[in-house]
Amino acid sequence: MEQRSKIIDCTIRDGGLVNNWDFSVEFVQDLYNGLSDAGVEYMEIGYKNSPKLLNATEPNPWRFLDDNFLKEIIPVKKSTKLSALVDIGRVDPEDILPRSESPLDMIRVACYIREVDKGLELVEMFHRLGYETSLNIMALSSVPESQLIEAFEMVKKSSVDVVYIVDSFGSLDPSDIEHQVKKFHAMIPNKQLGIHTHNNMQLAFANTLTALRNGVTFLDSSVYGMGRAAGNCHTELLVNHIQKPSYELKPVLSVIEKHMLEMRQKWEWGYIIPYMISGALNEHPRVAMAYRDSEDRDKYVQFYDKVTSPEASLAPASK
């Protein structure tokens, strides 16, 4: 099982949600080289959304990936493949070159369950252009079974290579993951599965291992866990733990030592009590993130009262 598995490092893409993609070219290059030396199979180098469709007023190279820019900063590709994530309604088909002309190897589509049809339309386009594809179904912990069944009828017949179980809120535990993986395998036996976890309850690594043991092949992670709010499964833990001769821990340690400690001083992610609480409550972390930006950031009891009060569940921001 472990030999077939692949790591997709999401440090730039999911970590960018922490620091608005304030990554230097040097860091991204060091990360790419480090991941390649470590034997990590994929690096998700950002979003390939359209700056026009998002009315962007400032350049943001990792949020609006451009093929020419990518060729410039990674002139020689090593063994690590490059992937990009897109959101429904934010992709301009004109921006997407055929894979043969792009440094990108894989394009992943993030969508909520109600938009799976639109997600699969994008998948088919990327597939026709030669890319590997995945469909990443977000907020899985809130999806009713009936919607999943309906969506999977479409997924089964599509060209998508990998279907992701995404624990967006960091609310699932290893038993939940095992249950989801078995359900996905039964419902879409012709698709490879992927797992994307968040570390709100310190279960991101354990959940990823559980998925691996149950046959999931695409494992998302970030170096030193850098990702939105509580962050993701740590790349260094996967590289260290998975018994694959091609994996080397040292190049990942080197990236952490050279860059991540300083970045962690500057920006915040990881196991932090308001994120633990939002994970436990199966809520989007945005309320907790706003709280961490306020003066009350360390008033945990007050935060807990706020999000568990009867009014909290009525506020649109809390879902």
Added chain:
Amino acid sequence: MEQRSKIIDCTIRDGGLVNNWDFSVEFVQDLYNGLSDAGVEYMEIGYKNSPKLLNATEPNPWRFLDDNFLKEIIPVKKSTKLSALVDIGRVDPEDILPRSESPLDMIRVACYIREVDKGLELVEMFHRLGYETSLNIMALSSVPESQLIEAFEMVKKSSVDVVYIVDSFGSLDPSDIEHQVKKFHAMIPNKQLGIHTHNNMQLAFANTLTALRNGVTFLDSSVYGMGRAAGNCHTELLVNHIQKPSYELKPVLSVIEKHMLEMRQKWEWGYIIPYMISGALNEHPRVAMAYRDSEDRDKYVQFYDKVTSPEASLAPASK
């Protein structure tokens, strides 16, 4: 299963290994009240070793627990029971009052596999004095099966109430824990089991949940994970996750907010790369702890080279 389980909070005892038990009386009282309000069943309030036998030159009330002192600081016991840990060869029987005269309810004996006979002698003494008892077999990840079988023949016939699986080096994953728990259950079916984890690879909580699911009833943890090196399973995660109507998260959050953030600024524990490495290598954290006290504390690649060099395994300090 969950209804029978009990949490033993080890913040003072294992956390004392971080700060040489530099805890104020106010903190220990706040912790006791907080744990009681949270419904936590036990608080391990320190070691009951003998200052004489350890040639102590300074007072250290949580390392050398004294019954009169305990009665003074906790004049009225609430629902949370008190436990103490002892080490082989460091206990003076003269120090141990009958349970009826002591605030302590449980005495736990830490021992290596080769000293199980001596550990059980202490257990019998504490048992005769009326205490609940446990035998905590340390460094389990390095114990050969044959030694375990021999030791368990003695354990089976003893009066000990609980036998602990102790992942001293933080080197086990959920599959390992499941394997150990099944082995322990098969070999000593007449004993309750306990689990004590360390968080070197961010698996302490997941390992504890795995143990719980497999029938382990005594779950060790520390508030905000405070314990030696990478620390322990977090009490707040257990209180939040275990479905028991008596558990309340807020009082634990209150202790974290009032005390633990400041303590974490002052002292270091948790997921830190050299501890991750020592856990992954199944080594005692002492080399990593010394490294964290040196100027090279953040030179992770150098540390990795040091502990994985052929000479490292010959140095007595590394085992």
